[in-house]
Amino acid sequence: MIEPSLSRDGVDGHFLQIKSIVKTYDDVVAVNDVSLDIAKGDIFALLGASGSGKSTLLRMLAGFETPNSGKIILDGEDIVSLAPYRRPINMMFQSYALFPHMTVEQNIAYGLKQDRMPKAMIADKVVQMLRLVHMEKYAKRKPEQLSGGQRQRVALARSLAKSPKLLLLDEPMGALDKKLRNRMQLEVVDIIESVGVTCVMVTHDQEEAMTMANRIAIMEEGSIVQSGTPRDIYEAPNSLQAAEFIGSMNLFRGAIAVDAEDHAVIDSEEINNQLYVSYGVTTAIEDKHVVFAVRPEKTLISRDQPQGEYNWCRGVVHDIAYLGGHSVYHIRLDNGKILYSFMVNSDRFADQPTWEELVYVYWSDDSGLVLRP
């Protein structure tokens, strides 16, 4: 229902193709038959919990791990057999891995020296890189004399100095505190976009992935659960796994009762009304079990009973988490199930439902999603 957006430069090319990559350690499958197409100029996030195989996949792109099978094609060239020092790929490491015995300048020049670039050109490039990350003043400092954010900028400058075809970011904000993280996320994206380099990043933080990347792939147990734009993944998760991974969801287990071309009705024991969606659902004839999912911000709370017979339920306010911009209401239904509902605090002193008040939660017909269990 949502059009997949084109990559930023409008070319839907296949700049980086990952084809059926498998990586096992002894008997453990770390990456299980993963294929991805990444367009030129994309900032692509691999999102997953620890142990999902996202870091292994990134390390295979860098060349530190060799896949058991599969191909990695970058700009038309299969790079699987290339040693890390031969790949036109640079990585920003999780803890930055800045060389502690070298100054900021020397760190940035390191890769250029390996290419035997003339000294004057190296010096020019270093200055250019320092300017790019706004670190001109710190050229002579050692890494230990820098703050976390400054170290990150140096690490970014070092990984961009060789103008790689592909930039890898391993948990780019992992070493920063929350406040700095939000600032650096946008700053790093600005720098990457100004250079125009294609970028693959690994993160376990969905907010970070959605802020920084224009495409996301969710990984779980070595496989890609879903890939697409942040909006695709949030609004149209293709599975229960994807839905539960990003954001929060209210889920109702049930079975299809009416399966029409333009709508469906679902019976669920977890709610006192039937559930209705205003679009057709393809279901298997023999298995009518589905999960109905609706995001908390798409539900509304009212003191009056809503009209109609679908998509509402009654409960009491069990808890309110006031978060400033919005509040998260925890509504306890008669059967004990807890629903989450966001309420935007647009009025400073609005008369909102309070603890233990009887309320109704409802949502529109096109807000819900029907997923396979």
Place this chain on the structure above:
Amino acid sequence: MKKVTERLKRHAEHGKRWVIAVPTLWLMLFFALPFLIVLKIAFAESAIAIPPYTQLLTMADEAFDLHVYFGNFIFLSEDALYLTAYLNSLKMAAISTFLCLLIGYPMAYHIARAKPSTQTVLLLLILLPSWTSFLIRIYAWIGILKSNGILNNALMWLGVVDQPLTILNTNVAVYIGIVYAYLPFMILPLYANLVKHDHSLIEASQDLGARWLQSFWRITFPLSRNGIIAGSMLVFIPVVGEYVIPELLGGTNSLVIGKVLWQEFFNNRDWPLASSLALIMLLLLMLPIHFFRKYQEKEWEEGK
């Protein structure tokens, strides 16, 4: 609760003093006191007496007589033999240190890179020989190196040589013995340094286009500088004064300060001259120790 913690704190303060007191006492008793005795004897005159030197301070005619004799040092400076012995010792220590570094660095490097379980085994193998007496191990080398010893027999049996090589009682044997005996002192500090290295630095280096050897010279080696310095000091300093190995494995003409000192003390019974020899050796060694400490302090400051 507060009372308990306060009492514990007081105990801890008390304990701290005790913890420092024990090594202080140890050093006073077994380092400072003997050193002062050596210092005293160095400024005495040799005499046929028991003990065989003159007293620094004597009581005669209702007056203290202070008798400080500089003759030993003048004698040492006049006879070229002693200077040669000092220079030989320094040369021997320098070459041995270099050889230990050359052999010890790759060993330490591979131990530090091994699996943790393998590391324990390898470190144990490094330390295992020192569970046997040092003297016995050096004697064992005589059995290996002598003309009809294990090494020569093996080489002849393999047909590498037809005449037994003369190794024992040469400088080569001394170097073999020293490198063998002092290698663990090089390996252990190097290992302690290398094992702490962050492997992601090497990956970053490779990622930026450096091969293994370049990564080693530009990243690993400079970062292991402290380990190299510590290991080199631990080998160099004792080897300068080494007596047993040149005596047992070296030729009669191997002139090193440890042997000269022994001869002056036991053969010539010239305790004052032996003491002044020892004193000069100590002063010589204080130079590198001083530099090492200066360097460490700098590192410490930078680390903060």
